[in-house]
Every structure is written in C-alpha cells, then in structure tokens.
Amino acid sequence: MRFSLLILFFCAALAPMPGSVFAGDTAAAVSPSDDDILRGALWTRLVLSKPPNRPTVGLALSGGGARGFAHAGVLEALEYAGFPIDMVSGTSMGAVVGSLYAKGVSVEDIWKFGVDAAQHEVARDFKAVRLLKLLRADKLITPTYIERFIDSHLGKLSFEKLKLPFACVAMDFRTGEKIIFTEGELASAVRASVNLPGIFAPVQYRHRYLVDGGVVDFIPIDAARGLGADWVLASVTESLPGEMPENVLLSLLQVIDIRGSMLASNSEKDADFLIKPVVADIQVADFEKCAQAGDAGVVEASKRLEKAEESLLVSSIPLLFTKP
C-alpha cells in the first residue's frame, strides 16, 4: 500500500503542473504568476489612460539638501515604468528638482545638474560659511551660487507657464506661516523654498520675508492635494545625522534636518505611497555626492515600484473600466 502511494506521489511529481510554463516551448520560458500577468496588463492600460479614467497623480518631493537629489533617481525609475505624474510639489531641494521636472526638463538633464553640482559651486554657498565671517559681516549672506543656478534654469518663468502644475513651500520668517506657492514668479518662490533661515537673508517677496519651507512642511503632500491630486506618491529623503557638523551653517542645517524628519514622520501617513531612498550617510551639504544620492533614489524606487503600481491600480478601480 505504502509502495503504491509512493509510486503515485512520484508520478504526480513528474506530471506537468497545469499552466506552469508555456507548455510546448522549445526553450525554457519564465512562468509569470497571476499577479504578474494581471499587474502587467492593467498597468499598461493605466499608463495609457488619462483622468478621469484614472486618479490624478501627484508627486511630493521632500527637502534634504544634497540628499534631496535622490528625487532625480526616483524620477528616473518612475519614468521607466511610465508612471503617470500629473502634478508636482516640492520643499527646499524638492522644490528645485520638482520645478525643473514641472518645467519639462528631462530626467537625464536633471541628473546632469546633480552630477555637475560641484562645478556649479552650489556647495560653496554652504561650506564657505564660517562663524567669524558671519559675525564680522553682521548681516545674513546671499547664496550667490544658488541664486545664479535658479535664475539660469528657471529665469523669468511663472508657475502658469510650466508644463505640469507645481507648488512649492516656504515659511514666512515673521509669522511662521506656511506659504504654498502655486502661481506667479517661479524663481523667487523656489529660491525662498530653498533658503536657509539664520544664514541666508530671507527672500523678500510679496511683502513677506521667506525662508526654507522644510521648517514647516518637509513633505508637501497637502500642497500636491491642493493642486488636485487624488493619489500622492511622496519621495522622502530620511535624515540620520551621525557626524558632528563642521561649522555653524552645517550645525544649523542639521537642526533643520532633524526638525524636518520629525515633521516627515507625522506627515508621511498622508501619502498614498512612500519611497524613502537610503541616503542617511550623505550630509545635507555634500553636494559632491549628488550622483550617489541619485543612484540611491533609483535603487529604492525600483525596489518599491511594483508595490507603487499595485497601490495606484487598486485606487483606479473602477475608473479604469469606465468609458472615457
């Protein structure tokens, strides 16, 4: 009896699994799972769909200084997948990357800005600041290189002229109010969003004194919803300060960073999907490491992409199946 059972079991093991591999193929073919087949087919359909046949998708990009360049890597991975992005919001470095993307600058070119960051001398604005210099000058400094970079790439553009709706966040230095920019002159708004309080002079704009939005809204998910996003994917660069800062500016940056992370942990839950590139070993002012941050963005986003697609697809039922 036991022998018969053994023979039966052996035969069953040898029998082809129903529908396992493309039976009849000469070469071995990878057998896709049901989930793979379904995700692939539905995703292809979703990528080709426009609202209202799918939810409107917002991308919220956090602050994080040089680490924020990981957003470029996230954008690269999303682009490979054809991930629809209908609107963008950004804080601080997220505002810089987001505004370029909303302007229609290709992801490849955004990468180039990061790789060339050292040549743009953006880091100089950060690393050159010494306490003595600040005290001697008795006034806040102007980030010459950052201003130059923003002016040369965003120039005289307005929000209204961008290819995608865009919002960026700054804080009114006098009142502590969170200011969300969605219209008007773009360069000033982005410049305000990336403007470190206490070191760089506040940006005077529309009767306000504006500084970095990371202090009040590290991940601008609300701003993306304000633009009309039904579903928001947030790219967040986490902070894990381990080293003692070298100078007064970097100390301040670290404080802002820690504060940003605390805000982020509260607001993350409001996103429909989160991607958190692993960039904790990059300091806020390590602009020489932008490419490394970008790589980290690609790697993390690629790992999470299938889940992001699934989340958006589930949210797209039944819109995807209704007539346009």
Place this chain on the structure above:
Amino acid sequence: MRKTILLFFLTFLPVDGFCFFFGRGADRTPEMFEAMRSDFEKGDCASVVEKAGSFLNERPSSVLKETVFQYMGRCYEREGLADRAISLYQLASGLYPGNYFFAARLAEIYLDAGFYENSITLFTKIISVRPGDLEANLGLARAYARLGFLSRAKKYYSRAVALTDFGDLAALREYASLMIKKRDWPEASMLAEKGRNAEPSDAFWPRTLAQVWAGKGDYEQALAYMNSAVKFSPKSRPLALERALYLVLSGNTGSAVIGADEALAKSPSDPLAALIKAMALFKEGEIDKARSYFESAVRDGEPFTAKIAGAFLKITGAKR
C-alpha cells in the same frame, strides 16, 4: 678531514633537510597537476580539493599554481562553498592581476549573492581591459538591471547580444524582457523580431510583440500576436488568460468571457479566470453575475489579484 665529516653528515641528512639546504628534489608537481586536472575534468571536486593542499606545499611553478587555483575555485563553487571561493579568488586576483578569470568568477558570485555594487566594480574593471568579454558585459548588464539602472543595463545587454550576433537566445530573451520593463518599444520590437526569426514557433517572441503593441495602446495588433503565441503553446494557462485580459481591456468582453470560461471549465476555482470573467461581466453591466466571480478571486487569488477583485466588490456592493 672536515670535508669527510661534512660528506658523511650530508649522506644521512633526511630528505626534507636536504631540500632545505639544496633546494627541491625531483619535481613531482607536473605529475600531481595532471592528476588534479584529470579529477577536475571528471568532476571529482572532492579529490581536487583534497590534493590541492599537498600540491601547493610542493611549491609548484606559478603557471601550474594559477591553473590549480582556477580548479579549486570552480570546485568550491560547485560544492556551494561560496565563502571559500571568494577568499581564493580574492587571493588569486592579487597574485595574477593579468588573469581576469578570477575577477570574473568573483563578480559572478557577488552577482548571484545580490552584492550588485561589488560585482559592478569588478565587471567594469574587466570590461575596461577587455571590452569584448561577453560574460562580463552580460554580468554588468544583469547587475545594473537588478539594481534598477535600466538605461545602463541596456548599454551592456546591447553590446553582449551584438558580440554573439544575436545568437545567444537566452541573453536575447533577458534583454527583450528588460526592454519591455523599460517600455522601450522600438528596441523590444527589434529584439523580438530577431528572436522570432531564430525560433519561429516559440511563444515567447509573439508574446513579447503583443506586450509591445499593448504598450503602444494597439490592442488589435497585440491580440493578433497573442493569438499566435497561444497557437504555439495551446496548453499554456498563463498565455490563454493574458490573452483573455487583453480582450477585456480592448472591450471585447464576449470573447474574454469565452476565454475565461475555458479556464474555469478546467479548474472551476481558477482565481485569475474568475476575475477576468467578473471584469468582463462588470463592463457589460452584469453586476450581480459578476459578484460571485469577484468573491471567488478574493478567496483564492494571489495577493494583488485578490486586492483588485476586492476593490471591484466594494463598487459592486455600492451599486447594488
């Protein structure tokens, strides 16, 4: 007198001592090497590893030692001793920097173990010296692909398939699948045509072309290729259901139901077939009929299949 004493002493000196003073005796290493080579070629790795210790103690020539290191490394790999293979290859890479076998094997082990960054460093080094190294180009492409750097992976896959004049069909499949993932339709299409010419009755290639056309939004063409894929693999459940899905998405719900029913006749609780039928019925406005199939997919489906069915169930519940 002193000379006589010395001669006398040397006559009775043990062999090891003699070698210590006057160098080696008869060189046994070529013979030992031949034995190891024979064992290696026979696949007797246990014997290779066992003989290696005494062989190396004989201080063999650098050339023989280099080859034996290769045998040992491959044997460690075959026996699943990756840590020993890594140590050996690291040592050998240092001793023989011009021999890229060691770096290449090390890179492959890192790739298999998921240490992609390490493998990228090594493959890049090999390619900088030997740009036409097929395995290194493929290895680098795979490492980049697994990390998500699809454009960089494309560069090296492209070079690898060109090196074999599109003759390595396994590499061609990998590359075509990557181009589908990257949504690079022209490249995927070109590769699928090459593959179809080489393997005209293999379902993989028309399925790839179907994915290309679906990606472009042309479900009519996609279905034509999918029909052809199903024809080559008529027993394949995944292909039949993928075709049925395309039918639903193209609005051909009647045919989709027929396709799903065929799968359900073979396996009444087939969750993907149930979901496809339910989606087709939902599209036709047959909400009540669709519900039981959605429920079946929620109950028996893989996680994402169940989630999609669940999302539909919520809607159908609300519409009731």
